[in-house]
Amino acid sequence: MNDIVLRLHKVTKTYGGNGNIPLVEIFKGLDFKVKRNEVVGLFSPSGSGKTTFLQIAGLLDSKCSGDIYINGSKVNPKNDFQTSMIRRKNIGFVFQFHHLIQEFSALENIILPLLFDGTSKKIAVKKGQHLLEKVGLGKRMDNRPAELSGGEQQRVAICRAIINEPALLLADEPTGNLDQSTTSKVMTFLIELIKEHSISAIIASHNPIISQIVDKNAKIESGKIVYN
Ligand SMILES: Nc1ncnc2c1ncn2[C@@H]1O[C@H](COP(=O)(O)OP(=O)(O)OP(=O)(O)O)[C@@H](O)[C@H]1O
Numbered sequence: 722m723n724d725i726v727l728r729l730h731k732v733t734k735t736y737g738g739n740g741n742i743p744l745v746e747i748f749k750g751l752d753f754k755v756k757r758n759e760v761v762g763l764f765s766p767s768g769s770g771k772t773t774f775l776q777i778a779g780l781l782d783s784k785c786s787g788d789i790y791i792n793g794s795k796v797n798p799k800n801d802f803q804t805s806m807i808r809r810k811n812i813g814f815v816f817q818f819h820h821l822i823q824e825f826s827a828l829e830n831i832i833l834p835l836l837f838d839g840t841s842k843k844i845a846v847k848k849g850q851h852l853l854e855k856v857g858l859g860k861r862m863d864n865r866p867a868e869l870s871g872g873e874q875q876r877v878a879i880c881r882a883i884i885n886e887p888a889l890l891l892a893d894e895p896t897g898n899l900d901q902s903t904t905s906k907v908m909t910f911l912i913e914l915i916k917e918h919s920i921s922a923i924i925a926s927h928n929p930i931i932s933q934i935v936d937k938n939a940k941i942e943s944g945k946i947v948y949n
């Protein structure tokens with residue numbers, strides 16, 4: 722196991738430059754590292770490039786240049802198959818809007834990544850139940866997303882993102898549509914799970930509560946990421 726879970730080297734990203742869309746340079750020669758077990762908060766104004774950064778770190782952007790290493794191995798963005806295998810094995814995502822599958826129960830939603838990876842249903846269900854109990858949803862496992870509150874849905878999304886214990890969790894405004902007290906609760910669960918499973922994380926947000934509970938605070942400045 723490598724001590725540096727994510728490393729970006731000289732990453733450059735531009736948008737536009739064709740038709741009526743002006744060329745914008747979001748990152749220029751960005752270098753960035755996340756160590757094992759480290760939780761980094763990314764706090765920058767709207768439009769500064771947080772989501773773009775998480776997409777690059779999550780290997781979802783094949784149109785950036787530079788080198789990306791996950792657990793010390795260089796990713797070849799031109800190789801879709803390799804990239805998606807690395808992503809599935811190492812990276813979990815939590816989005817502002819949780820994207821849970823409406824037809825499935827909370828438990829079914831979270832065990833899906835394990836079933837995809839070939840875990841037996843019995844083991845997946847046991848692990849899923851344990852996680853949902855941990856985040857206070859032991860009595861809500863069979864509810865569908867529409868039968869859960871916003872904060873409960875977000876907790877389900879967090880369980881889904883970490884159930885196969887990714888090396889790196891990327892969270893984009895994970896509590897963007899929650900009130901302060903629910904944000905506090907959801908974040909406490911998230912950090913507890915991250916620490917328990919030795920996961921590294923990058924959490925992009927505008928919320929000051931989150932900046933108080935991460936290990937390091939960073940921001941995007943002049944096309945680079947700098948620590949505060
Ligand atoms: N597909 C695209 N084509 C052109 N420009 C884009 C595209 N996606 C994003 N941008 C621009 O890139 C900049 C960075 O966007 P990004 O979504 O990464 O910001 P953000 O920091 O996540 O903002 P927010 O806090 O509002 O979510 C913005 O100015 C945005 O308009």
Ligand SMILES: [Mg+2]
Nearest residue numbers: 771772773893
């Ligand atoms: Mg964003």
